[in-house]
Amino acid sequence: MTADTDNATAWLSREDLDNARERLPIVYLNIVPVRTDPHGAATHIGLLLAPTPDGSFGQSIITGRVYYGERLRSALNRHIEKDLGPVSLPRVPASLTPFGVFEYFPDPAVSGLHDPRQHAIALGYAVPVAGDCRPSQQALDLQWLPVAAATPDYLARELGGGQHLVVLAALAHLGVG
Amino acid sequence: MTADTDNATAWLSREDLDNARERLPIVYLNIVPVRTDPHGAATHIGLLLAPTPDGSFGQSIITGRVYYGERLRSALNRHIEKDLGPVSLPRVPASLTPFGVFEYFPDPAVSGLHDPRQHAIALGYAVPVAGDCRPSQQALDLQWLPVAAATPDYLARELGGGQHLVVLAALAHLGVG
Amino acid sequence: MTADTDNATAWLSREDLDNARERLPIVYLNIVPVRTDPHGAATHIGLLLAPTPDGSFGQSIITGRVYYGERLRSALNRHIEKDLGPVSLPRVPASLTPFGVFEYFPDPAVSGLHDPRQHAIALGYAVPVAGDCRPSQQALDLQWLPVAAATPDYLARELGGGQHLVVLAALAHLGVG
Amino acid sequence: MTADTDNATAWLSREDLDNARERLPIVYLNIVPVRTDPHGAATHIGLLLAPTPDGSFGQSIITGRVYYGERLRSALNRHIEKDLGPVSLPRVPASLTPFGVFEYFPDPAVSGLHDPRQHAIALGYAVPVAGDCRPSQQALDLQWLPVAAATPDYLARELGGGQHLVVLAALAHLGVG
Numbered sequence: 001m002t003a004d005t006d007n008a009t010a011w012l013s014r015e016d017l018d019n020a021r022e023r024l025p026i027v028y029l030n031i032v033p034v035r036t037d038p039h040g041a042a043t044h045i046g047l048l049l050a051p052t053p054d055g056s057f058g059q060s061i062i063t064g065r066v067y068y069g070e071r072l073r074s075a076l077n078r079h080i081e082k083d084l085g086p087v088s089l090p091r092v093p094a095s096l097t098p099f100g101v102f103e104y105f106p107d108p109a110v111s112g113l114h115d116p117r118q119h120a121i122a123l124g125y126a127v128p129v130a131g132d133c134r135p136s137q138q139a140l141d142l143q144w145l146p147v148a149a150a151t152p153d154y155l156a157r158e159l160g161g162g163q164h165l166v167v168l169a170a171l172a173h174l175g176v177g
Numbered sequence: 178m179t180a181d182t183d184n185a186t187a188w189l190s191r192e193d194l195d196n197a198r199e200r201l202p203i204v205y206l207n208i209v210p211v212r213t214d215p216h217g218a219a220t221h222i223g224l225l226l227a228p229t230p231d232g233s234f235g236q237s238i239i240t241g242r243v244y245y246g247e248r249l250r251s252a253l254n255r256h257i258e259k260d261l262g263p264v265s266l267p268r269v270p271a272s273l274t275p276f277g278v279f280e281y282f283p284d285p286a287v288s289g290l291h292d293p294r295q296h297a298i299a300l301g302y303a304v305p306v307a308g309d310c311r312p313s314q315q316a317l318d319l320q321w322l323p324v325a326a327a328t329p330d331y332l333a334r335e336l337g338g339g340q341h342l343v344v345l346a347a348l349a350h351l352g353v354g
Numbered sequence: 355m356t357a358d359t360d361n362a363t364a365w366l367s368r369e370d371l372d373n374a375r376e377r378l379p380i381v382y383l384n385i386v387p388v389r390t391d392p393h394g395a396a397t398h399i400g401l402l403l404a405p406t407p408d409g410s411f412g413q414s415i416i417t418g419r420v421y422y423g424e425r426l427r428s429a430l431n432r433h434i435e436k437d438l439g440p441v442s443l444p445r446v447p448a449s450l451t452p453f454g455v456f457e458y459f460p461d462p463a464v465s466g467l468h469d470p471r472q473h474a475i476a477l478g479y480a481v482p483v484a485g486d487c488r489p490s491q492q493a494l495d496l497q498w499l500p501v502a503a504a505t506p507d508y509l510a511r512e513l514g515g516g517q518h519l520v521v522l523a524a525l526a527h528l529g530v531g
Numbered sequence: 532m533t534a535d536t537d538n539a540t541a542w543l544s545r546e547d548l549d550n551a552r553e554r555l556p557i558v559y560l561n562i563v564p565v566r567t568d569p570h571g572a573a574t575h576i577g578l579l580l581a582p583t584p585d586g587s588f589g590q591s592i593i594t595g596r597v598y599y600g601e602r603l604r605s606a607l608n609r610h611i612e613k614d615l616g617p618v619s620l621p622r623v624p625a626s627l628t629p630f631g632v633f634e635y636f637p638d639p640a641v642s643g644l645h646d647p648r649q650h651a652i653a654l655g656y657a658v659p660v661a662g663d664c665r666p667s668q669q670a671l672d673l674q675w676l677p678v679a680a681a682t683p684d685y686l687a688r689e690l691g692g693g694q695h696l697v698v699l700a701a702l703a704h705l706g707v708g
Binding site: 036077091099128 | 274
């Protein structure tokens with residue numbers, strides 16, 4: 001997952017976070033940005049070109065922690081703004097029931113989803129964005145991939161840490177899998 | 178449910194529809210219109226003042242058939258436009274997995290959901306609408322009910338045919354139940 | 355989808371059904387049988403070797419209509435018994451919210467899901483079965499495919515009419531996609 | 532929520548847990564035990580008579596943390612065994628997509644769900660249990676409440692901390708709300 005070092009210090013020191021990460025599962029969000037047609041059907045998914053936990057670069061969805069005291073809905077909006085900029089006009093779903101729950105472990109053999117830093121439990125959301133997306137901070141670029149091009153083979157090749165499984169679940173949820 | 182006699186004749190004569198209704202379950206949509214705050218959280222649900230199948234008037238959600246050859250997404254948009262007018266700006270969810278499936282029977286004892294005309298299997302959706310709503314055709318009025326006022330007792334009193342169960346499921350889905 | 359001609363005549367003559375199929379979407383169930391480990395995790399999915407609507411043979415999930423007046427839960431149990439025999443011990447989920455809704459059209463270009471006979475709207479369910487499965491009637495055999503072997507390529511090759519999309523959605527829902 | 536002090540020390544000292552609880556949202560499970568009829572329809576929900584976080588006794592669903600390194604499915608089975616004993620024969624759903632996500636805060640005004648000890652993010656599951664339930668440890672008793680008796684008024688009166696909202700969402704999910 002993408003690191004979220006930005007203003008985490010407002011809630012938790014880096015040392016404290018490192019300690020917690022060795023002892024508790026951390027709540028994450030896994031967000032797949034979506035472009036839709038005028039009737040609301042998904043036409044493209046958004047993938048970031050971003051640094052990965054293992055230090056290389058790769059395509060990625062939007063991910064990040066939920067802070068202490070923070071509502072899920074606020075965290076969703078915060079992470080989308082962090083990665084897509086202030087005018088992406090996200091339409092966070094009215095229901096926060098996720099399309100799936102994804103368990104990341106430091107040992108990649110446990111679930112197929114791998115996060116070398118921590119045991120993360122991520123709630124998956126597909127979020128239509130209607131505005132201008134300006135990848136910010138650590139993301140270098142944003143690619144809008146037509147859903148027809150988001151094949152299992154393509155996703156498995158381009159996304160690391162097992163995140164292609166999250167995107168495949170998102171596509172199934174969107175009815176375009 | 179609200180009758181949808183408008184242009185059904187393009188697909189099916191009234192006589193043919195009556196015949197089919199005695200022989201097959203009919204696919205319906207049950208749509209709960211929603212107002213949201215800027216972060217996407219539901220603040221109000223929309224209820225129509227509309228004629229009920231038993232001939233009286235009462236509060237109702239948006240309901241209607243899916244036509245032969247019609248996509249679910251088109252039917253959702255069509256029924257919302259039919260009941261809320263052309264500028265309600267619905268944001269039909271990117272996923273068409275319903276929040277619930279509701280089985281209506283001519284015999285009210287079967288499931289608690291009652292439709293005297295037919296056995297209907299309705300897919301439930303909560304749809305945010307951002308624009309101007311102008312109840313049209315058979316609906317006389319639209320009420321935006323704050324979610325905090327949408328109590329089980331209120332809904333059971335105001336909605337007929339067991340539709341309060343659909344709204345309660347929608348509210349639970351929206352996290353405001 | 356598998357034909358379900360068995361006792362449909364109790365509800366609808368063949369001629370009447372053919373008429374209805376040209377005029378109304380028909381409610382279907384799409385059922386993916388699942389073997390689970392003792393903790394409830396899916397280990398295998400069941401695929402039937404069955405005649406397809408286009409007259410050839412192929413792998414298939416369990417499909418069939420909901421009858422007039424029939425509860426969804428009864429229809430689920432009926433179709434599982436029809437295809438897996440009387441002692442498959444299905445554990446139909448306590449919730450009947452489907453993992454997805456699948457739209458089949460006579461024209462394969464509309465949705466990618468193809469049923470030459472009709473416009474079918476199918477509710478998808480994954481159903482663990484704990485007992486002995488004895489494919490009956492028109493199904494010739496049942497294969498238990500390990501979930502790890504149920505790759506997108508394999509499913510696209512073996513399942514016709516776009517049903518691989520249903521199975522992929524089921525696998526995503528089961529957390530093994 | 533019910534305290535889960537049992538063997539938490541294997542993962543985290545009490546002091547460390549207290550520290551973490553002031554700094555990170557904690558992943559919880561909210562489990563509603565269900566009795567079903569032979570076709571899988573919910574007939575009763577199980578409520579524990581258990582100590583509440585505020586020191587009194589009250590009716591409660593099954594709740595507890597997910598440990599570091601633990602799979603969700605293992606945690607579900609562990610908490611059910613902890614509260615219902617070793618022969619309750621739970622049928623944990625094949626899909627771990629929760630019916631809802633519930634946000635508990637130390638300040639009851641934030642979400643209506645209240646946990647004085649922590650910010651907890653709970654995944655909700657309805658789990659059929661087929662065997663003998665023997666409430667163990669801190670739970671004094673288990674009541675099987677017919678779903679028809681699980682009215683909003685009854686649940687709001689008997690369950691504390693806003694947990695009635697979780698049960699209402701479970702009932703809606705089960706189609707008996």
